[in-house]
Amino acid sequence: MAIKSRSVTSDGCRVMSLEEFKQWLKKFDSDRDGRISSEELSRAIRTAGHHFFSRRRGKEAVFSADANHDGFIEEDEIEELVDFAQKNLGIKIVAF
Ligand SMILES: [Ca+2]
Ligand SMILES: [Ca+2]
Numbered sequence: 001m002a003i004k005s006r007s008v009t010s011d012g013c014r015v016m017s018l019e020e021f022k023q024w025l026k027k028f029d030s031d032r033d034g035r036i037s038s039e040e041l042s043r044a045i046r047t048a049g050h051h052f053f054s055r056r057r058g059k060e061a062v063f064s065a066d067a068n069h070d071g072f073i074e075e076d077e078i079e080e081l082v083d084f085a086q087k088n089l090g091i092k093i094v095a096f
Contacts, residue, residue: 013090013091013092014048014090014091014092015091015092015094016091016092016093016094017093017094017095018078018079018082018093018095021078021081021082021085021091021093022075022078024044025041025044025073025078025081028040028041028043028044028047030043033072034074034075035072035073035074036062036072036073036078037062037071037072037073038055038058038059038061038062038071039058040058041058041061041062041073041081042054042055042057042058042059043058044058044089045057045058045061045088045089048089048090048091049090050088050089050090057088061081061084061088064080064084065077065078065080065081065084066080067080
C-alpha cells in the first residue's frame, strides 16, 4: 500500500491575497523601518507555526528575495517572498 502523502489541508493553509500578505508581513516590522529583516521574517515564520529552522529559513528567504542585496525585504521585494511563503509557510496567495 502506498504511503499517503501529507498534503496541506484547508486547516493548515491560509489563503490570502498579495495585499493581505503584505499587510501580514508588515505586522512583523517591529522596528517600523518599512523593511523586513531576517529577524523579523523569522518571527513571521514562527507565527505561521513553523518553529523549526525558522531563523535559518528567514535568512534564506531574505537572501533569495532580496533583489537589491541590502539584506532587507522592501515593499517591492515582498512579491519575491510569495513563492517562499507558498512552499514553506502553508500560505496560499491568490490573485483577486
Ligand atoms: Ca524592519
Ligand atoms: Ca532589499
